[in-house]
Protein backbone atom coordinates (compact mmCIF):
# COMPACT_ATOMS: atom_id res chain seq x y z
CA UNK A 485 0.00 0.00 0.00
CA UNK A 486 1.42 3.37 -0.91
CA UNK A 487 1.62 6.11 1.65
CA UNK A 488 -0.99 7.98 -0.32
CA UNK A 489 -3.38 5.09 0.01
CA UNK A 490 -2.71 4.80 3.72
CA UNK A 491 -3.44 8.47 4.14
CA UNK A 492 -6.52 8.35 2.00
CA UNK A 493 -7.60 5.40 4.12
CA UNK A 494 -7.51 7.54 7.21
CA UNK A 495 -10.58 9.36 5.92
CA UNK A 496 -12.58 6.17 5.78
CA UNK A 497 -11.69 4.57 9.03
CA UNK A 498 -12.28 0.95 9.72
CA UNK A 499 -15.24 1.36 12.01
CA UNK A 500 -17.48 -1.62 12.18
CA UNK A 501 -18.39 -4.49 14.41
CA UNK A 502 -21.74 -5.79 15.42
CA UNK A 503 -23.81 -6.21 18.50
CA UNK A 504 -21.68 -9.10 19.63
CA UNK A 505 -18.94 -6.63 20.37
CA UNK A 506 -21.13 -4.15 22.19
CA UNK A 507 -20.47 -5.24 25.70
CA UNK A 508 -16.88 -6.06 24.99
CA UNK A 509 -16.27 -2.59 23.64
CA UNK A 510 -16.86 -1.01 26.94
CA UNK A 511 -17.19 -3.49 29.75
CA UNK A 512 -14.86 -3.85 32.65
CA UNK A 513 -12.18 -6.21 31.52
CA UNK A 514 -12.31 -8.97 34.08
CA UNK A 515 -9.03 -9.34 35.86
CA UNK A 516 -8.52 -12.21 38.23
CA UNK A 517 -8.95 -10.95 41.78
CA UNK A 518 -8.65 -7.42 40.52
CA UNK A 519 -10.24 -5.86 43.55
CA UNK A 520 -8.00 -7.48 46.11
CA UNK A 521 -4.59 -6.15 46.86
CA UNK A 522 -1.79 -8.48 46.04
CA UNK A 523 0.65 -9.45 43.43
CA UNK A 524 -0.23 -9.38 39.79
CA UNK A 525 1.88 -10.31 36.82
CA UNK A 526 2.06 -8.34 33.62
CA UNK A 527 3.84 -10.25 30.91
CA UNK A 528 4.88 -8.21 27.89
CA UNK A 529 5.00 -10.31 24.76
CA UNK A 530 3.71 -10.89 21.27
CA UNK A 531 0.09 -11.80 20.70
CA UNK A 532 -2.69 -10.96 18.26
CA UNK A 533 -5.74 -8.73 18.36
CA UNK A 534 -8.94 -8.32 16.31
CA UNK A 535 -8.15 -4.81 15.19
CA UNK A 536 -10.30 -4.84 12.07
CA UNK A 537 -13.11 -7.26 12.94
CA UNK A 538 -13.76 -10.23 15.21
CA UNK A 539 -12.24 -12.58 12.66
CA UNK A 540 -9.01 -10.65 12.18
CA UNK A 541 -6.13 -11.73 14.37
CA UNK A 542 -3.39 -9.27 13.71
CA UNK A 543 0.04 -9.72 15.31
CA UNK A 544 0.55 -7.09 18.00
CA UNK A 545 2.41 -6.75 21.27
CA UNK A 546 0.43 -6.86 24.48
CA UNK A 547 0.36 -7.60 28.18
CA UNK A 548 -0.90 -11.04 29.20
CA UNK A 549 -1.89 -11.71 25.61
CA UNK A 550 -4.32 -8.85 25.16
CA UNK A 551 -4.62 -5.28 23.90
CA UNK A 552 -5.27 -3.37 26.02
CA UNK A 553 -3.56 -5.23 28.84
CA UNK A 554 -5.60 -6.17 31.89
CA UNK A 555 -7.61 -3.38 33.46
CA UNK A 556 -5.99 -2.96 36.85
CA UNK A 557 -8.47 -1.68 39.41
CA UNK A 558 -7.60 -0.99 42.99
CA UNK A 559 -8.66 1.26 45.81
CA UNK A 560 -7.13 4.64 46.59
CA UNK A 561 -4.43 4.13 49.23
CA UNK A 562 -4.30 0.39 48.61
CA UNK A 563 -0.84 -1.18 48.25
CA UNK A 564 -0.21 -2.37 44.74
CA UNK A 565 2.36 -4.74 43.36
CA UNK A 566 3.05 -5.86 39.83
CA UNK A 567 5.70 -8.22 38.56
CA UNK A 568 6.68 -7.31 35.00
CA UNK A 569 7.92 -10.24 32.96
CA UNK A 570 9.59 -9.43 29.71
CA UNK A 571 8.83 -11.94 26.96
CA UNK A 572 9.74 -9.44 24.24
CA UNK A 573 12.96 -9.68 22.29
CA UNK A 574 14.01 -6.26 23.48
CA UNK A 575 14.31 -4.34 26.74
CA UNK A 576 11.22 -2.81 28.30
CA UNK A 577 9.81 -1.11 31.42
CA UNK A 578 6.40 -0.04 32.71
CA UNK A 579 5.56 3.59 33.42
CA UNK A 580 2.40 4.29 35.47
CA UNK A 581 1.27 7.32 33.57
CA UNK A 582 -0.09 10.10 35.78
CA UNK A 583 0.34 8.26 39.07
CA UNK A 584 2.44 10.13 41.61
CA UNK A 585 4.71 7.18 42.35
CA UNK A 586 8.08 7.15 44.12
CA UNK A 587 10.81 7.89 41.59
CA UNK A 588 12.25 4.36 41.62
CA UNK A 589 8.86 3.01 40.49
CA UNK A 590 8.45 5.43 37.56
CA UNK A 591 9.65 3.02 34.89
CA UNK A 592 12.03 5.27 32.96
CA UNK A 593 14.94 3.17 31.70
CA UNK A 594 18.39 4.28 32.90
CA UNK A 595 16.90 7.26 34.77
CA UNK A 596 14.86 5.47 37.44
CA UNK A 597 15.71 1.79 36.87
CA UNK A 598 17.77 -0.43 34.59
CA UNK A 599 15.73 -1.54 31.59
CA UNK A 600 14.34 -5.05 31.93
CA UNK A 601 16.23 -7.44 29.64
CA UNK A 602 14.44 -10.01 27.47
CA UNK A 603 13.51 -12.82 29.84
CA UNK A 604 14.00 -10.50 32.83
CA UNK A 605 11.63 -9.30 35.53
CA UNK A 606 11.04 -6.20 37.57
CA UNK A 607 8.87 -5.72 40.60
CA UNK A 608 6.85 -2.53 40.85
CA UNK A 609 5.23 -1.69 44.16
CA UNK A 610 3.59 1.53 45.32
CA UNK A 611 0.51 2.85 47.06
CA UNK A 612 -1.41 5.29 44.87
CA UNK A 613 -2.44 8.44 46.69
CA UNK A 614 -4.85 9.70 44.06
CA UNK A 615 -8.05 8.12 42.82
CA UNK A 616 -8.71 8.44 39.11
CA UNK A 617 -8.23 7.17 35.59
CA UNK A 618 -4.61 6.38 34.78
CA UNK A 619 -2.83 4.02 32.41
CA UNK A 620 0.37 2.08 32.03
CA UNK A 621 2.77 1.66 29.15
CA UNK A 622 6.49 1.03 28.51
CA UNK A 623 8.95 3.91 28.48
CA UNK A 624 11.54 2.07 26.40
CA UNK A 625 11.30 2.72 22.65
CA UNK A 626 7.75 3.65 23.45
CA UNK A 627 7.07 4.91 19.91
CA UNK A 628 7.18 1.26 18.83
CA UNK A 629 6.25 -0.62 22.01
CA UNK A 630 3.15 1.48 22.71
CA UNK A 631 2.51 1.70 18.97
CA UNK A 632 2.33 -2.09 18.74
CA UNK A 633 -0.15 -2.34 21.60
CA UNK A 634 1.63 -2.36 24.96
CA UNK A 635 -0.67 -0.36 27.21
CA UNK A 636 -3.52 -0.88 29.65
CA UNK A 637 -5.82 1.00 32.02
CA UNK A 638 -5.07 1.58 35.69
CA UNK A 639 -8.17 2.63 37.58
CA UNK A 640 -7.85 3.83 41.16
CA UNK A 641 -11.28 3.81 42.78
CA UNK A 642 -12.50 6.57 45.07
CA UNK A 643 -13.38 5.40 48.59
CA UNK A 644 -16.93 6.41 47.76
CA UNK A 645 -17.32 6.40 44.02
CA UNK A 646 -20.17 8.37 42.50
CA UNK A 647 -23.26 6.28 41.95
CA UNK A 648 -23.48 5.13 38.34
CA UNK A 649 -25.12 2.21 36.60
CA UNK A 650 -21.97 1.27 34.68
CA UNK A 651 -18.35 2.31 34.82
CA UNK A 652 -16.67 1.86 31.44
CA UNK A 653 -13.12 2.41 30.22
CA UNK A 654 -12.47 3.23 26.59
CA UNK A 655 -8.87 3.13 25.49
CA UNK A 656 -8.76 4.91 22.15
CA UNK A 657 -5.98 4.05 19.74
CA UNK A 658 -5.15 4.20 16.08
CA UNK A 659 -3.03 1.82 14.08
CA UNK A 660 -1.26 2.14 10.79
CA UNK A 661 -2.12 -1.01 8.86
CA UNK A 662 -0.85 -1.91 5.42
CA UNK A 663 -2.95 -3.45 2.66
CA UNK A 664 -2.25 -6.93 4.01
CA UNK A 665 -3.97 -5.77 7.18
CA UNK A 666 -0.73 -5.98 9.14
CA UNK A 667 0.91 -3.28 11.22
CA UNK A 668 3.15 -1.23 8.92
CA UNK A 669 6.81 -0.97 9.78
CA UNK A 670 8.69 2.29 9.81
CA UNK A 671 8.25 3.02 13.52
CA UNK A 672 10.17 6.12 14.49
CA UNK A 673 10.66 7.29 10.90
CA UNK A 674 12.13 10.77 10.51
CA UNK A 675 9.17 11.71 8.40
CA UNK A 676 6.67 10.97 11.17
CA UNK A 677 8.97 12.40 13.79
CA UNK A 678 9.32 15.79 12.11
CA UNK A 679 5.63 16.21 11.45
CA UNK A 680 2.52 15.09 13.29
CA UNK A 681 3.93 11.76 14.52
CA UNK A 682 2.72 8.33 13.49
CA UNK A 683 -0.95 8.82 12.72
CA UNK A 684 -2.73 5.58 11.89
CA UNK A 685 -5.54 4.64 9.55
CA UNK A 686 -7.55 2.27 11.77
CA UNK A 687 -9.19 3.34 15.01
CA UNK A 688 -9.91 0.95 17.85
CA UNK A 689 -11.64 1.20 21.21
CA UNK A 690 -10.19 -1.33 23.66
CA UNK A 691 -8.30 -3.05 20.86
CA UNK A 692 -11.35 -3.64 18.64
CA UNK A 693 -13.32 -1.66 16.09
CA UNK A 694 -15.76 0.63 17.85
CA UNK A 695 -19.21 -0.86 18.35
CA UNK A 696 -22.33 1.05 19.38
CA UNK A 697 -22.74 1.64 23.09
CA UNK A 698 -26.21 0.43 24.01
CA UNK A 699 -27.77 2.00 27.08
CA UNK A 700 -31.19 1.94 28.67
CA UNK A 701 -33.28 5.09 29.04
CA UNK A 702 -32.15 7.15 32.05
CA UNK A 703 -29.12 5.00 32.59
CA UNK A 704 -26.07 6.80 33.99
CA UNK A 705 -22.66 5.71 32.71
CA UNK A 706 -19.25 6.83 33.87
CA UNK A 707 -17.16 6.78 30.74
CA UNK A 708 -13.41 6.90 31.27
CA UNK A 709 -11.64 7.89 28.07
CA UNK A 710 -7.92 7.28 27.59
CA UNK A 711 -6.04 8.31 24.46
CA UNK A 712 -3.42 5.60 24.01
CA UNK A 713 -2.44 6.60 20.46
CA UNK A 714 1.14 7.53 19.64
CA UNK A 715 0.20 10.74 17.94
CA UNK A 716 -3.47 11.10 17.08
CA UNK A 717 -5.38 13.89 18.77
CA UNK A 718 -9.09 13.25 19.22
CA UNK A 719 -11.63 16.09 19.10
CA UNK A 720 -14.77 14.38 20.40
CA UNK A 721 -18.11 15.91 19.55
CA UNK A 722 -20.89 14.29 21.60
CA UNK A 723 -23.60 16.36 19.98
CA UNK A 724 -26.87 16.36 21.88
CA UNK A 725 -25.67 13.78 24.37
CA UNK A 726 -24.00 16.58 26.30
CA UNK A 727 -22.05 14.65 28.97
CA UNK A 728 -20.63 16.15 32.17
CA UNK A 729 -16.86 16.23 32.52
CA UNK A 730 -15.98 15.28 36.10
CA UNK A 731 -12.24 14.54 35.87
CA UNK A 732 -9.32 15.25 33.57
CA UNK A 733 -6.12 13.20 33.63
CA UNK A 734 -7.52 11.37 36.66
CA UNK A 735 -7.95 14.52 38.73
CA UNK A 736 -11.40 15.82 39.67
CA UNK A 737 -12.55 18.99 37.94
CA UNK A 738 -15.61 21.10 38.67
CA UNK A 739 -18.34 19.19 36.82
CA UNK A 740 -19.15 20.98 33.59
CA UNK A 741 -20.64 20.43 30.18
CA UNK A 742 -18.53 20.72 27.07
CA UNK A 743 -18.78 23.94 25.13
CA UNK A 744 -16.61 22.61 22.30
CA UNK A 745 -15.34 19.21 21.22
CA UNK A 746 -13.38 17.45 23.94
CA UNK A 747 -9.72 17.63 22.92
CA UNK A 748 -7.82 14.56 23.98
CA UNK A 749 -4.16 14.53 23.00
CA UNK A 750 -2.05 11.40 23.36
CA UNK A 751 -1.93 10.15 26.99
CA UNK A 752 -4.75 12.43 28.13
CA UNK A 753 -7.81 11.14 29.95
CA UNK A 754 -11.30 12.42 30.69
CA UNK A 755 -13.99 10.99 32.96
CA UNK A 756 -17.48 11.73 31.74
CA UNK A 757 -20.86 11.18 33.31
CA UNK A 758 -23.31 10.38 30.54
CA UNK A 759 -27.04 10.38 31.28
CA UNK A 760 -29.16 8.71 28.63
CA UNK A 761 -32.36 10.66 29.16
CA UNK A 762 -33.68 9.68 25.75
CA UNK A 763 -36.46 7.30 24.80
CA UNK A 764 -35.74 3.80 23.62
CA UNK A 765 -34.96 3.75 19.92
CA UNK A 766 -32.94 6.96 19.83
CA UNK A 767 -29.40 7.06 18.53
CA UNK A 768 -26.66 9.63 19.00
CA UNK A 769 -23.48 9.91 17.10
CA UNK A 770 -20.03 10.46 18.63
CA UNK A 771 -17.90 12.21 16.06
CA UNK A 772 -14.18 12.88 16.00
CA UNK A 773 -13.81 16.27 14.36
CA UNK A 774 -10.18 17.13 15.13
CA UNK A 775 -8.59 16.84 11.68
CA UNK A 776 -10.17 19.22 9.16
CA UNK A 777 -11.66 17.28 6.30
CA UNK A 778 -11.25 13.94 8.08
CA UNK A 779 -14.16 14.10 10.50
CA UNK A 780 -15.78 10.72 11.02
CA UNK A 781 -18.26 8.94 13.25
CA UNK A 782 -16.27 7.18 15.96
CA UNK A 783 -19.24 5.29 17.34
CA UNK A 784 -22.87 5.68 18.33
CA UNK A 785 -24.80 5.68 21.57
CA UNK A 786 -28.14 3.95 21.36
CA UNK A 787 -30.98 3.86 23.85
CA UNK A 788 -32.80 0.55 24.04
CA UNK A 789 -35.00 -1.42 26.39
CA UNK A 790 -36.81 -0.54 29.56
CA UNK A 791 -35.91 2.57 31.48
CA UNK A 792 -33.58 2.16 34.43
CA UNK A 793 -35.44 4.78 36.45
CA UNK A 794 -38.31 7.13 35.86
CA UNK A 795 -36.28 10.26 35.36
CA UNK A 796 -32.66 11.15 34.90
CA UNK A 797 -30.50 11.50 37.97
CA UNK A 798 -29.62 15.00 39.15
CA UNK A 799 -26.32 16.43 37.91
CA UNK A 800 -23.35 14.70 39.52
CA UNK A 801 -21.62 16.17 42.53
CA UNK A 802 -17.90 16.95 42.23
CA UNK A 803 -15.62 13.98 42.83
CA UNK A 804 -13.77 14.08 46.15
CA UNK A 805 -10.50 15.99 45.72
CA UNK A 806 -7.20 14.11 45.69
CA UNK A 807 -4.45 15.02 48.17
CA UNK A 808 -2.45 17.13 45.69
CA UNK A 809 -0.58 20.07 47.24
CA UNK A 810 -1.95 23.46 46.18
CA UNK A 811 0.68 25.59 44.39
CA UNK A 812 1.59 28.82 46.19
CA UNK A 813 1.64 31.25 43.35
CA UNK A 814 2.86 34.21 45.42
CA UNK A 815 6.16 32.52 46.14
CA UNK A 816 6.43 30.44 42.97
CA UNK A 817 9.70 30.04 41.13
CA UNK A 818 9.03 30.99 37.52
CA UNK A 819 10.75 29.28 34.59
CA UNK A 820 10.40 29.99 30.89
CA UNK A 821 10.15 26.89 28.73
CA UNK A 822 10.34 27.10 24.95
CA UNK A 823 9.39 24.20 22.71
CA UNK A 824 10.97 24.44 19.26
CA UNK A 825 11.92 22.52 16.15
CA UNK A 826 10.04 20.41 13.68
CA UNK A 827 9.27 21.36 10.14
CA UNK A 828 8.45 25.01 10.58
CA UNK A 829 11.96 26.36 10.18
CA UNK A 830 12.30 24.65 6.85
CA UNK A 831 8.79 25.56 5.92
CA UNK A 832 9.81 29.17 5.65
CA UNK A 833 11.33 28.41 2.30
CA UNK A 834 8.39 26.63 0.83
CA UNK A 835 5.21 27.27 2.76
CA UNK A 836 3.91 29.30 5.63
CA UNK A 837 3.64 28.18 9.22
CA UNK A 838 -0.09 28.18 8.99
CA UNK A 839 0.12 25.62 6.21
CA UNK A 840 2.00 23.42 8.62
CA UNK A 841 -0.71 23.93 11.23
CA UNK A 842 -3.37 22.91 8.81
CA UNK A 843 -1.33 19.94 7.78
CA UNK A 844 -1.38 18.58 11.29
CA UNK A 845 -5.15 18.94 11.29
CA UNK A 846 -5.55 17.31 7.91
CA UNK A 847 -3.41 14.30 8.61
CA UNK A 848 0.26 13.59 8.53
CA UNK A 849 2.13 13.42 5.33
CA UNK A 850 0.09 15.20 2.73
CA UNK A 851 2.34 18.20 3.00
CA UNK A 852 5.25 15.93 2.17
CA UNK A 853 3.61 14.79 -1.00
CA UNK A 854 2.74 18.32 -2.01
CA UNK A 855 6.26 19.48 -1.35
CA UNK A 856 7.90 16.85 -3.46
CA UNK A 857 8.39 13.74 -1.40
CA UNK A 858 11.18 12.72 0.85
CA UNK A 859 13.91 14.45 -1.14
CA UNK A 860 13.31 17.68 0.71
CA UNK A 861 13.66 15.97 4.05
CA UNK A 862 17.39 15.71 3.67
CA UNK A 863 19.44 18.75 4.45
CA UNK A 864 17.68 21.04 6.89
CA UNK A 865 16.38 18.30 9.16
CA UNK A 866 16.36 19.19 12.81
CA UNK A 867 15.05 17.64 15.96
CA UNK A 868 12.51 18.95 18.41
CA UNK A 869 13.84 21.03 21.27
CA UNK A 870 13.11 22.08 24.83
CA UNK A 871 14.90 25.35 25.63
CA UNK A 872 17.06 24.91 22.57
CA UNK A 873 18.24 21.40 23.39
CA UNK A 874 17.23 18.32 21.46
CA UNK A 875 17.73 15.51 23.99
CA UNK A 876 18.55 11.88 23.39
CA UNK A 877 18.41 8.93 25.74
CA UNK A 878 16.63 9.25 29.05
CA UNK A 879 19.37 10.76 31.19
CA UNK A 880 19.97 14.49 30.81
CA UNK A 881 21.22 17.41 32.83
CA UNK A 882 18.06 18.75 34.44
CA UNK A 883 16.60 21.95 32.99
CA UNK A 884 15.28 22.80 36.47
CA UNK A 885 16.57 21.69 39.84
CA UNK A 886 14.15 22.61 42.62
CA UNK A 887 14.25 22.27 46.37
CA UNK A 888 11.54 19.93 47.55
CA UNK A 889 8.37 21.84 48.39
CA UNK A 890 9.00 24.71 45.95
CA UNK A 891 6.09 25.82 43.80
CA UNK A 892 7.26 25.81 40.19
CA UNK A 893 5.44 27.94 37.66
CA UNK A 894 6.33 26.93 34.11
CA UNK A 895 5.61 29.60 31.53
CA UNK A 896 5.66 27.50 28.38
CA UNK A 897 5.59 28.64 24.77
CA UNK A 898 5.10 26.40 21.79
CA UNK A 899 7.21 28.04 19.12
CA UNK A 900 6.43 25.35 16.61
CA UNK A 901 3.72 24.98 13.99
CA UNK A 902 2.50 21.73 15.55
CA UNK A 903 0.41 20.55 18.48
CA UNK A 904 2.18 18.99 21.47
CA UNK A 905 0.74 17.18 24.51
CA UNK A 906 3.32 18.02 27.18
CA UNK A 907 3.63 15.53 30.03
CA UNK A 908 5.35 15.79 33.41
CA UNK A 909 6.12 12.69 35.46
CA UNK A 910 5.63 12.32 39.19
CA UNK A 911 3.32 15.31 39.66
CA UNK A 912 0.00 16.77 38.63
CA UNK A 913 -0.05 20.46 37.77
CA UNK A 914 -2.68 23.15 37.53
CA UNK A 915 -3.19 24.68 34.10
CA UNK A 916 -3.34 28.36 35.04
CA UNK A 917 -3.63 30.19 31.75
CA UNK A 918 -3.65 29.93 28.00
CA UNK A 919 -2.32 32.83 25.96
CA UNK A 920 -2.60 35.04 29.03
CA UNK A 921 -6.22 34.16 29.77
CA UNK A 922 -6.87 32.32 33.04
CA UNK A 923 -8.42 28.92 32.42
CA UNK A 924 -11.99 28.59 33.58
CA UNK A 925 -11.46 25.48 35.72
CA UNK A 926 -7.76 25.76 36.67
CA UNK A 927 -7.77 22.06 35.92
CA UNK A 928 -5.21 19.60 37.24
CA UNK A 929 -3.50 17.69 34.46
CA UNK A 930 -0.40 15.63 33.92
CA UNK A 931 -0.44 16.17 30.16
CA UNK A 932 -1.40 19.52 28.68
CA UNK A 933 -2.18 19.90 24.99
CA UNK A 934 -0.53 22.98 23.48
CA UNK A 935 -1.75 24.38 20.18
CA UNK A 936 0.74 25.77 17.65
CA UNK A 937 2.26 28.99 18.98
CA UNK A 938 0.25 28.76 22.16
CA UNK A 939 1.57 29.95 25.53
CA UNK A 940 0.44 27.99 28.60
CA UNK A 941 1.25 28.52 32.27
CA UNK A 942 1.20 25.58 34.65
CA UNK A 943 2.08 25.37 38.35
CA UNK A 944 2.70 22.60 40.85
CA UNK A 945 4.42 21.92 44.12
CA UNK A 946 7.63 20.02 43.41
CA UNK A 947 7.09 17.64 46.30
CA UNK A 948 8.11 14.29 44.85
CA UNK A 949 11.89 13.88 45.02
CA UNK A 950 13.79 12.54 42.04
CA UNK A 951 14.58 13.16 38.40
CA UNK A 952 11.36 13.40 36.39
CA UNK A 953 10.82 13.25 32.67
CA UNK A 954 9.12 16.20 31.05
CA UNK A 955 8.30 15.49 27.42
CA UNK A 956 5.95 15.62 24.49
CA UNK A 957 3.67 12.56 24.45
CA UNK A 958 3.59 12.39 20.68
CA UNK A 959 5.98 9.50 21.04
CA UNK A 960 7.87 10.25 17.82
CA UNK A 961 8.44 13.83 18.99
CA UNK A 962 9.77 12.58 22.29
CA UNK A 963 12.15 10.20 20.53
CA UNK A 964 13.32 13.03 18.28
CA UNK A 965 14.39 15.20 21.17
CA UNK A 966 11.33 16.84 22.72
CA UNK A 967 12.12 15.84 26.28
CA UNK A 968 13.91 17.12 29.33
CA UNK A 969 14.34 16.34 33.02
CA UNK A 970 13.15 18.25 36.05
CA UNK A 971 14.95 17.46 39.31
CA UNK A 972 13.33 17.70 42.72
CA UNK A 973 15.90 17.54 45.51
Ligand code: C2O
Nearest residue numbers: 579581751907953
Ligand atom coordinates in the same frame (compact mmCIF):
# COMPACT_ATOMS: atom_id res chain seq x y z
CU1 C2O B 1 2.98 8.33 29.37
CU2 C2O B 1 6.77 9.72 29.93
O1 C2O B 1 4.88 8.97 29.61
Ligand code: CU
Nearest residue numbers: 904956958961
Ligand atom coordinates in the same frame (compact mmCIF):
# COMPACT_ATOMS: atom_id res chain seq x y z
CU1 CU C 1 5.19 17.02 20.22
